[in-house]
Amino acid sequence: MTTRDGFYLQNDNDLLQKGLRCAGAINPPTNVGGKRSRVYDVIVVGAGYSGLTACRDLCIAGFNVLLLEARDRIGGRTFTAEVDGHLYEMGGTWVHWNQPHTYREMSRYGLTELLLSHDKSVGVNYYTALLNGNRQIIDHEKAHAMTEKAFRKLCDVDGKLGREVMPLPHDPHFNPKVKAWEKMSVAQRLGQIRHDVTEDEITLLQARLSSIYGADMDKAGFFDVLRWWALGGYTMDGLYETGDEFKLPTGQSSFARCFFDEALKTQNLAYSFNTAAETIEDKGDRVIVNQHWEGKRLICTLPLNLLEHIRFEPPLSTAKMTAATRPGNINHGAKVHLEVQGDALRSWSSASFPVKRACSAFGDGTTARGTTHVVSFGVNKSFSTPEEDARDYVADCKRLHDMDVKKTIWHNWSTDPYSRGSWCMYPPNYSFEHLSALQERQGNILFANSDWAMGWRGYIDGAIERGGLAAKEVSEEVFSSKI
Amino acid sequence: MTTRDGFYLQNDNDLLQKGLRCAGAINPPTNVGGKRSRVYDVIVVGAGYSGLTACRDLCIAGFNVLLLEARDRIGGRTFTAEVDGHLYEMGGTWVHWNQPHTYREMSRYGLTELLLSHDKSVGVNYYTALLNGNRQIIDHEKAHAMTEKAFRKLCDVDGKLGREVMPLPHDPHFNPKVKAWEKMSVAQRLGQIRHDVTEDEITLLQARLSSIYGADMDKAGFFDVLRWWALGGYTMDGLYETGDEFKLPTGQSSFARCFFDEALKTQNLAYSFNTAAETIEDKGDRVIVNQHWEGKRLICTLPLNLLEHIRFEPPLSTAKMTAATRPGNINHGAKVHLEVQGDALRSWSSASFPVKRACSAFGDGTTARGTTHVVSFGVNKSFSTPEEDARDYVADCKRLHDMDVKKTIWHNWSTDPYSRGSWCMYPPNYSFEHLSALQERQGNILFANSDWAMGWRGYIDGAIERGGLAAKEVSEEVFSSKI
Numbered sequence: 001m002t003t004r005d006g007f008y009l010q011n012d013n014d015l016l017q018k019g020l021r022c023a024g025a026i027n028p029p030t031n032v033g034g035k036r037s038r039v040y041d042v043i044v045v046g047a048g049y050s051g052l053t054a055c056r057d058l059c060i061a062g063f064n065v066l067l068l069e070a071r072d073r074i075g076g077r078t079f080t081a082e083v084d085g086h087l088y089e090m091g092g093t094w095v096h097w098n099q100p101h102t103y104r105e106m107s108r109y110g111l112t113e114l115l116l117s118h119d120k121s122v123g124v125n126y127y128t129a130l131l132n133g134n135r136q137i138i139d140h141e142k143a144h145a146m147t148e149k150a151f152r153k154l155c156d157v158d159g160k161l162g163r164e165v166m167p168l169p170h171d172p173h174f175n176p177k178v179k180a181w182e183k184m185s186v187a188q189r190l191g192q193i194r195h196d197v198t199e200d201e202i203t204l205l206q207a208r209l210s211s212i213y214g215a216d217m218d219k220a221g222f223f224d225v226l227r228w229w230a231l232g233g234y235t236m237d238g239l240y241e242t243g244d245e246f247k248l249p250t251g252q253s254s255f256a257r258c259f260f261d262e263a264l265k266t267q268n269l270a271y272s273f274n275t276a277a278e279t280i281e282d283k284g285d286r287v288i289v290n291q292h293w294e295g296k297r298l299i300c301t302l303p304l305n306l307l308e309h310i311r312f313e314p315p316l317s318t319a320k321m322t323a324a325t326r327p328g329n330i331n332h333g334a335k336v337h338l339e340v341q342g343d344a345l346r347s348w349s350s351a352s353f354p355v356k357r358a359c360s361a362f363g364d365g366t367t368a369r370g371t372t373h374v375v376s377f378g379v380n381k382s383f384s385t386p387e388e389d390a391r392d393y394v395a396d397c398k399r400l401h402d403m404d405v406k407k408t409i410w411h412n413w414s415t416d417p418y419s420r421g422s423w424c425m426y427p428p429n430y431s432f433e434h435l436s437a438l439q440e441r442q443g444n445i446l447f448a449n450s451d452w453a454m455g456w457r458g459y460i461d462g463a464i465e466r467g468g469l470a471a472k473e474v475s476e477e478v479f480s481s482k483i
Numbered sequence: 484m485t486t487r488d489g490f491y492l493q494n495d496n497d498l499l500q501k502g503l504r505c506a507g508a509i510n511p512p513t514n515v516g517g518k519r520s521r522v523y524d525v526i527v528v529g530a531g532y533s534g535l536t537a538c539r540d541l542c543i544a545g546f547n548v549l550l551l552e553a554r555d556r557i558g559g560r561t562f563t564a565e566v567d568g569h570l571y572e573m574g575g576t577w578v579h580w581n582q583p584h585t586y587r588e589m590s591r592y593g594l595t596e597l598l599l600s601h602d603k604s605v606g607v608n609y610y611t612a613l614l615n616g617n618r619q620i621i622d623h624e625k626a627h628a629m630t631e632k633a634f635r636k637l638c639d640v641d642g643k644l645g646r647e648v649m650p651l652p653h654d655p656h657f658n659p660k661v662k663a664w665e666k667m668s669v670a671q672r673l674g675q676i677r678h679d680v681t682e683d684e685i686t687l688l689q690a691r692l693s694s695i696y697g698a699d700m701d702k703a704g705f706f707d708v709l710r711w712w713a714l715g716g717y718t719m720d721g722l723y724e725t726g727d728e729f730k731l732p733t734g735q736s737s738f739a740r741c742f743f744d745e746a747l748k749t750q751n752l753a754y755s756f757n758t759a760a761e762t763i764e765d766k767g768d769r770v771i772v773n774q775h776w777e778g779k780r781l782i783c784t785l786p787l788n789l790l791e792h793i794r795f796e797p798p799l800s801t802a803k804m805t806a807a808t809r810p811g812n813i814n815h816g817a818k819v820h821l822e823v824q825g826d827a828l829r830s831w832s833s834a835s836f837p838v839k840r841a842c843s844a845f846g847d848g849t850t851a852r853g854t855t856h857v858v859s860f861g862v863n864k865s866f867s868t869p870e871e872d873a874r875d876y877v878a879d880c881k882r883l884h885d886m887d888v889k890k891t892i893w894h895n896w897s898t899d900p901y902s903r904g905s906w907c908m909y910p911p912n913y914s915f916e917h918l919s920a921l922q923e924r925q926g927n928i929l930f931a932n933s934d935w936a937m938g939w940r941g942y943i944d945g946a947i948e949r950g951g952l953a954a955k956e957v958s959e960e961v962f963s964s965k966i
Contacts, residue, residue: 061543097653097938098716100590103583107948108955112654112937170580171595233581233716233724241716265962454595455580465590472591479748 001025003073006081006090006411009390016387020081020090020409024073024253026260029273032066039286039294040066040270041478045277046301048076049460050448052259053105053467054299054474059268061475066293067269070276070418073253074260077303077419078460080251083409086367087251088337090411092423092460096242098233099456101464106248109258114246117364117375123344128400130352131203135400140349143204147351150205151236153193155229157181162230169230170455172223173432181226185428187217189225207351210359211377212243213425214333221428224458231456252460276418277302281313282443296478297444299470301463304328304438304451305420317442323434329451331425331458332380332414336393337364340372341404348374350400355379358396371406380414423458424451446470484508486556489564489573489894492873499870503564503573503892507556507736509743512756515549522769523549523753524961526778528760531559532943533931534784535742536588536950537957542751544958549776550752553759553901556736557743560786560902561943563734566892569850570734571820573894575906575943579725581716582939584947589731592741597729600847600858606827611883613835614686618883623832626687627719630834633688634719636676638712640664645713652713653938655706656915664709668911670700672708690834693842694860695726696908697816704911707941714939735943759901760785764796765926779961780927782953784946787811787921787934788903800925806917812934814908814941815863815897819876820847820856824887828855833883838862841879854889863897907934907941929953 006020042058044051047069058065073079078092094117097103106112120140127143129136138146158164158177165181168174181189186209194202206217212228213220232239248255263269272293280298281288287298302310307324316324334357349362361376376397384392390408397403413422438452448470453462489503525541527534530552541548556562561575577600580586589595603623610626612619621629641647641660648664651657664672669692677685689700695711696703715722731738746752755776763781764771770781785793790807799807817840832845844859859880867875873891880886896905921935931953936945 062545097583097651098581100580100583100586103653104587104951107583107653107937108951112651114651116650167599168580168595168597170586170590171597233718233721235716235718238716454590468587468591 001027003071003079005071005073005079005416006409007386007390008083009387009408011394011405011408018386020083022073022079022081022253023251024075024079024256026073026271026273029072030271032270032272038064039296040064041296042066042474043068043287043289043293043295043298044301045280045289045298046076047071047074047260048301049078049256049259049463050450050467051076051299051301052256052263053464054301054448054471055269056259056263057468057471058475059263059266062268063475063478064268065263065270066295067271068275068277068289068293069271069273072273075253075256076463077413077423078252078256080253081409083407084369086339086373088373088409089247089252090335091413092252094244094246095248095460096246098242099459099461101468102459102461105259105464106255109255111248111250111255111258113249115249115365117245117247118362120347123346123348124401125347128348128350129200129204130350130400131200132354143349143351146201147204147208148236150193150197150201151208151229153196154189154205155226155234157226161234162226163234166226166230169227172227172230173435178223179432182221182223182432183429184222185218186213186220186222186225189222190217203353204351207353207355207359210353210355210379211333214331214379214422215425219330219427221426221430223428223431224425227457277310279311279313280445282445284443287444297446297474299446299448299474301448301467303419303421303449304424306418312445314443317437317440319437320440320442323437326427326430326434328426328430328434328438329421329424330427331422333422334378334380334389334410334412336376336378336390336408336410338374338376338394338397338403338405339367339407339409340374341406343370343372345372345374345401345403348401352396352400356396357392358400361397361400374403380412386412425458446473484510486554486562488554488556488562488899489892490869490873491566492870492891494877494888494891501869503566505556505562505564505736506734507558507562507739509556509754509756512555513754515753515755521547523547523776523778524780525957526551526770526772526776526781527784528763528772528781529559529784530554530557530743531784532561532739532742532946533933533950534559534782535739535746536947537782537784537931537954538752539742539746540951540954541958542746542749545751546958546961547751548746548753549778550754551758551760551772551776552754552756555756558736558739559946560896560906561735561739563736564892566890567852569822569856571856571892572730572735573818574896575735577727577729578731578943579729581725582942582944584951585942585944588742588947589738592738594731594733594738594741596732598732598848600728600730601845603830606829606831607884608830611831611833612683612687613833613883614683615837626832626834629684630687630691631719633676633680633684634691634712636679637672637688638709638717640709644717645709646717649709649713652710655710655713656918661706662915665704665706665915666912667705668701669696669703669705669708672705673700686836687834690836690838690842693836693838693862694816697814697862697905698908702813702910704909704913706911706914707908710940760793762794762796763928765928767926770927780929780957782929782931782957784931784950786902786904786932787907789901795928797926800920800923802920803923803925806920809910809913809917811909811913811917811921812904812907813910814905816905817861817863817872817893817895819859819861819873819891819893821859821877821880821886821888822850822890822892823855823857824889826853826855828857828884828886831884835879835883839879840875841883844880844883857886863895869895929956
């Protein structure tokens with residue numbers, strides 16, 4: 001099974017391949033053909049984790065569900081590519097037991113065995129910091145201590161490491177005092193702490209923040225950094241342990257398949273892949289997609305940056321449309337995998353700022369062939385062609401450390417018409433103004449996406465949160481109408 | 484609605500009342516009468532969170548379920564008593580967003596608003612430490628620092644605060660190195676760190692450990708302390724934030740009702756309260772309870788200390804019986820609520836060691852009448868009569884601080900025939916030997932209880948974990964047999 005998504009470059013012969021082997025590709029792509037067999041109880045648009053959760057919950061509860069997906073695969077902004085027997089996560093990757101919706105599902109599907117991304121014990125066991133053009137080699141502990149010092153300063157907005165200003169990270173607006181911080185960009189907040197930290201410390205911090213944000217510091221809202229910090233237990237260790245440490249050994253696409261397969265097994269799931277929603281019309285007694293598919297309710301799980309590109313009838317409310325067009329998700333972060341000759345770089349890590357393309361890279365595993373899997377994060381600014389992406393990245397990573405790159409594997413989420421950005425991060429002054437409008441239903445249409453989750457927004461967890469809630473709301477209504 | 488469970492003593496006239504007003508009491512107690520109407524798809528024995536989760540999931544999936552419960556209420560080792568308009572949690576109380584199974588359900592039922600137990604800002608805002616008979620008044624920060632220093636020493640078994648020995652707190656046996664620590668009692672581990680901390684620090688720590696364990700230090704396994712520490716993000720702040728900070732404003736019984744009511748709404752739930760399971764016979768094609776109720780499968784959610792008191796036919800496996808009779812849950816912790824005149828003690832906290840009865844007490848809220856709700860933890864050693872319980876507790880709490888106690892409200896989980904102990908804590912050398920035997924199914928009978936959960940064992944979270952897994956396993960089997 002292959003998906004059209006993703007790119008694979010063989011670096012020695014510069015051979016580019018579009019599309020990757022992926023367990024999340026669904027073949028045949030439909031079990032209903034083009035025919036409109038019925039008015040479904042519920043149509044779910046989008047087969048990311050939000051849509052999959054909604055489908056599964058509704059199918060188990062006995063409703064007939066139609067799933068429409070533009071891509072040829074499940075998973076949305078997550079998918080696992082298999083290249084020469086090694087698994088690469090092209091989007092959302094890391095999971096943790098403190099992500100309640102995700103872990104509940106992992107536990108339910110028996111997927112609690114975990115792989116560690118970081119192994120600081122072998123080979124080139126150090127940290128490269130390329131700070132303001134100055135390349136330094138330091139040990140992991142020192143890099144950790146430098147970053148942590150600056151990170152603590154950044155997030156200690158109340159003398160209590162953020163606990164007072166954001167006591168409930170899953171209800172981030174709870175304390176009204178947080179509003180002042182929500183108006184601020186990361187750049188502004190950095191300005192406030194600059195005198196308390198060294199130039200190297202703040203530069204290192206900015207490299208790490210760039211990999212969190214995928215945007216320039218003046219475009220990124222400080223609120224989302226504070227949210228992640230609070231979600232990580234108000235510590236940097238917690239933030240990184242929940243954010244980039246534990247992977248699913250069988251990959252995200254296998255996890256996503258658990259939801260899809262369970263829904264399918266109920267015999268209540270109809271689906272059509274390669275089917276992009278263009279128009280969604282709420283006729284009062286039913287919702288019609290592309291003037292063809294009909295359902296009593298519709299759960300729209302499209303990402304924030306897509307909403308303005310779908311024709312809704314009646315149109316989206318002014319509040320929702322304003323939120324959708326600002327834009328809300330400013331993250332154009334990139335993630336590029338490198339297969340590197342030899343096993344030396346397994347314990348290597350790095351950060352770089354200012355960002356040309358890559359802002360961090362680290363050893364993420366060793367393949368069965370003994371080569372090293374290096375993962376690199378950066379920022380898509382130019383939205384360049386695939387080949388340029390890969391060449392830029394490789395050049396940037398080589399500035400960090402000498403390496404013999406055999407393959408480059410990535411997906412460009414910014415130019416992808418079905419995501420138009422990476423994991424969601426808000427600009428300053430966005431959450432208080434727009435979050436509730438994004439969550440609001442409109443008639444028979446519910447909106448469920450991680451981009452407006454309460455807790456782990458921008459994570460897989462937020463997607464499952466939203467999908468589950470939408471399914472529950474719809475269940476109660478459609479069930480009531482049946483009895 | 485009232486339950487038979489719990490005691491309420493009016494201290495001024497020494498009037499004792501058995502039974503408390505509780506939203507979890509179910510009336511009428513059955514919707515099937517005594518009649519055996521059918522062979523149910525699944526019988527669930529026990530209406531704690533494990534049983535309720537299993538019932539709800541199975542009912543939603545369309546199976547017909549019979550719930551049998553010995554008590555007159557749902558909730559098992561949790562219930563909320565309403566006394567003069569104030570809510571008191573008699574058992575499991577605190578919840579947190581890092582408890583994945585619990586928080587998934589809280590989010591699903593819209594119960595994410597939370598009450599804080601601790602408010603260190605008003606009235607008698609200090610800490611009383613009664614250490615080796617010596618009563619000291621110290622500030623909260625100092626008490627915190629003293630306890631934390633000793634707690635860190637206790638749990639720093641690897642120079643990495645436990646991260647190496649227990650890297651996956653939801654898979655606590657993962658690193659075989661942990662086995663050496665699992666054989667150890669808390670007393671033995673305290674012996675190892677005694678030279679690194681002061682007498683006051685270690686005594687304060689023992690007071691806190693007593694409230695975690697409800698047992699003497701030589702009976703308690705160190706492994707479970709290490710598990711809680713790891714689950715709390717390897718910090719004491721995390722341990723206490725997840726363990727005794729956030730409460731549900733409407734109470735646990737209301738939360739439990741969400742599960743029960745959702746199951747009921749499917750019209751697939753039959754139930755009979757006041758119905759203690761005495762015999763459970765697996766006949767191969769069906770399971771029969773009390774020679775009367777019949778189901779294709781049975782999910783037994785009775786606590787660990789009850790298993791040996793039910794007659795199973797065929798008998799429990801040797802491995803399970805060995806685990807059940809050791810005993811496995813050594814926790815005879817007590818929790819006693821006091822309504823105290825005036826609002827002064829809201830911010831007061833305390834600890835006491837060696838333990839007579841109470842080992843800690845702290846302000847947990849202010850009633851609408853302006854009196855203070857003080858909660859106290861201790862150890863049931865004598866299993867005395869209810870009146871003696873209350874008098875002992877009041878006397879012990881008054882040794883900690885002068886107070887005018889108006890009411891005392893509690894339940895004795897140790898003498899309760901349906902719990903025979905408090906939240907589960909294992910003795911030394913138990914988990915590696917018995918955990919998997921406790922989890923194992925036997926023919927058509929599955930066993931689901933927080934007492935053998937993988938993650939938050941002894942918490943509500945562990946109950947939901949086990950109940951959900953059992954329901955999923957049974958669903959797949961019974962569904963397959965239907966198509």
